[in-house]
Amino acid sequence: MNKTTNHKKQTLLLSASIAVFASITPEAQSSVFANGGFDDYSGTPADGIQLSTLTPSDWTTVGTSSQVLLKKSGGGLTPQNGSYYLGIFNRNNGVSQTFDTVAGYTYELSFYLAKQATSSSPTVDVNVTGNTPLVDDSIQIINWGQDTWQQQTVSFTADSASTSLSFIENASSQTSSADVFVDTIVLSVTSVPEPSATTLLGLGGLALILRRKK
């Protein structure tokens, strides 16, 4: 084998290695979270504002399914984005979703919350769980205007390839009628770890093997 062929082989191998790294981009990872706006559903929309006939796609209902439904404009609160938003009625009910993550990547989850009545101050539990609990927040919707969306953010560093997120009305939330609304959940990667010493060693080792073969 002449030197030119060997060089080509080395270039190809290195290109392949770089392609593997390039495929794990933050952009690719931010798209795996599904239906954060609650605008995709199964079922047939019935008349009315509270659409118990619809099931939001990609989410699993926690608690009583009839107490977790999609709502649309008409009752005072308009969707923060799109045509629908999630309504959680009564304690211990909510939704969860499992999505792909990359261990070591740091993510930010942003979402909007609102409540039904001025006098109420319901609490919603926001949990993010990988191999271990990553976020365990209880957010009380207090002193916010009725039908006013407020953006919240939580961040976490994934510790596994699969992470779950849940929004559940707190077990001791103020009253059974203190409804919680959720819309526009967006997941984005905020930081990616530097290539580890092991990875660099691997690439160095590959170069060394190729050089020895010459």
Ligand SMILES: [Ca+2]
């Ligand atoms: Ca929406």
